[in-house]
Amino acid sequence: MSALSIASNIKINEQLLSNPESQIVTNVVHWTDTLFSFRLSRDNNFRFRSGEFVMIGLPDETGKPLLRAYSIASPNWDEELEFYSIKVPDGPLTSRLQKIVPGDRVIVKSKSVGTLVTDALLPGENLWMIATGTGVAPFASLIRDPDVYERFNKIILVHTCRKNAQLVYGSRIVDNARTDPLVGDMVQDKLIYYPTTTAEPSLKQGRPTTLIESGEIFLDLNLSPWNAAIDRVMICGSLAMNKDVVALCEQQGLSEGSNNTPGEFVVEKAFVD
Ligand code: A2P
Numbered sequence: 001m002s003a004l005s006i007a008s009n010i011k012i013n014e015q016l017l018s019n020p021e022s023q024i025v026t027n028v029v030h031w032t033d034t035l036f037s038f039r040l041s042r043d044n045n046f047r048f049r050s051g052e053f054v055m056i057g058l059p060d061e062t063g064k065p066l067l068r069a070y071s072i073a074s075p076n077w078d079e080e081l082e083f084y085s086i087k088v089p090d091g092p093l094t095s096r097l098q099k100i101v102p103g104d105r106v107i108v109k110s111k112s113v114g115t116l117v118t119d120a121l122l123p124g125e126n127l128w129m130i131a132t133g134t135g136v137a138p139f140a141s142l143i144r145d146p147d148v149y150e151r152f153n154k155i156i157l158v159h160t161c162r163k164n165a166q167l168v169y170g171s172r173i174v175d176n177a178r179t180d181p182l183v184g185d186m187v188q189d190k191l192i193y194y195p196t197t198t199a200e201p202s203l204k205q206g207r208p209t210t211l212i213e214s215g216e217i218f219l220d221l222n223l224s225p226w227n228a229a230i231d232r233v234m235i236c237g238s239l240a241m242n243k244d245v246v247a248l249c250e251q252q253g254l255s256e257g258s259n260n261t262p263g264e265f266v267v268e269k270a271f272v273d
Helices: 003-017 133-142 146-151 164-178 184-190 208-214 216-221 239-251
Strands: 022-030 035-041 053-059 065-071 080-086 105-113 126-132 154-161 191-197 231-237 265-269
Touching: 003 105, 035 105, 035 164, 065 080, 065 105, 065 133, 080 133, 126 133, 126 239, 133 154, 133 164, 133 231, 146 184, 154 164, 154 208, 164 184, 164 191, 184 191, 191 216, 208 216, 208 239, 231 239, 239 265
Parallel strands: 126 154, 126 231, 154 191, 231 265
Antiparallel strands: 022 035, 022 105, 035 080, 053 065, 053 105
């Protein structure tokens, strides 16, 4: 890190020391040149439902908080909070957030919200989670929540990225979940992980939309095409991907749910700077 960015980090941390909504960075992992995850201390009073997002950020040059919506990637029983982010070179927040190191402080607002929650879905058999890019973050939380396994018989996590390296964060979460003392047995029993790439060879190539439309994914997994009676779908990715998967859900007769009126699918935009 340059002397200039160290000085700017020190300034930010001084400003945040007096902010009761700031939390301490405990760990940072850079997965690729454009993706990183970080862990923060968690306020004892902070409660959230798996799949929700919260506003987090840093002060800007004038000291005003610069906040963005980030899905919480850690399960709700974790003592800390984890987030997964892209690095946008000129992004107002991520250009600075990517420089955080353990001991720094980050603002975490006290209220979490969102629709990628099991409460917004009607009971069903199969829970499909369709993610592209950093859209895997809310599912990283949900696949470690025992409540999800109590409500559904099969949980299918579909994660699509251009390259294999961009899938590593998600695959590590899945691997660790399989041996987790709390949820490991349920994960082994019920979670199906289906990673795909679109710009590089891998075990499975293709956009989720193409694999769903062609029926390939259902053949691969020995499952029937989506049926409103038993299938529930959660979608989190780019606007274009969300729109296309919503159309596929609607074609199959699934209707959108919300916290007030649970339905057969729910959708949320992954963080974009
Ligand atoms: P593709 O490489 O075919 O565009 P991005 O890096 O742009 O956020 O994309 C992440 C992943 O989401 C890529 O694998 C990309 O595939 C895929 N993707 C982008 N748009 C759509 C869409 N409308 N439907 C399905 N997958 C999409």
